[in-house]
Amino acid sequence: MSTTVSCDGKCLCGVVKIHATNVQPHVGACHCGMCRKWSGGPLLAVECGSQLTIEGKENITAFSSSDWAERGFCKHCGTHIFYHLKGTEDYIIPAGFFDQPTHFKFNHQIFIDKKPDYYTFANETENMTEAEVYAKYMPAE
Template sequence: MTDMREGKGSCLCGAVKVLVKNISNEVGACHCDMCKKWTGGPLLALDCGTEVSFNGQHNIAVFDSSEWAERAFCNKCGSHLYYRLKEANQHIMPVGLFDTEIPLVFDHQIFIEAKPSYYHFGNKTKEMTGEEAFAHFAPPES
């Protein structure tokens, strides 16, 4: 079960501060090609939902990485800030941004078929292919 609470954090230089009203405690790893290119490895992130606010927004640069999502970073220090699903306004944010002490659990990996063979996590997690992840996380059709 997801434990939700408030999360606070910032980029490396402090130019962007973030407040999340309902941060998940479930850490996930994404092994997709875009995340690997963006982070230099897997993206370790938390689902931060839609209630996310930023202080220092003029320091945020946004890149439209696909039709349905965008990625943002601090234009001062380069810290990755979020992956946002545009239609749902859902923010997936790097776990390392947060200063808030919350009990985290690493419980899932997505795009497992794209994970390179040179690293392995020791944790037992739920593993989903890209297709399974899109089906699981897709917003309901209206």
């Protein structure tokens, strides 16, 4: 069982604040095309689950990026705030959103087979391909 941490963060303009109390301190990189387009590179994020408080929800715009997820951003400053799995209360939040991410450890990458050749991380990580991610997380039809 892994230890969780509490984290606080806010968007660039400060109107959206998050306090998360059950954060897995493991940063993952997603190399899928949508995450790269959304973030301008790989999305480096942490799993926050559902134990979080969002202040300033009225300042968030959510975009339904797939049948199973939506992406939230501040409608004032554009800060990327979350990747949310529809039908759950589970949130994945960019690691850089949090004010003091010193307790995070980069340890996994998903959609590794979609990663462009122009960058490589030096860390040794657990890597999953697109097919492995879908097999693990998508419900069987």
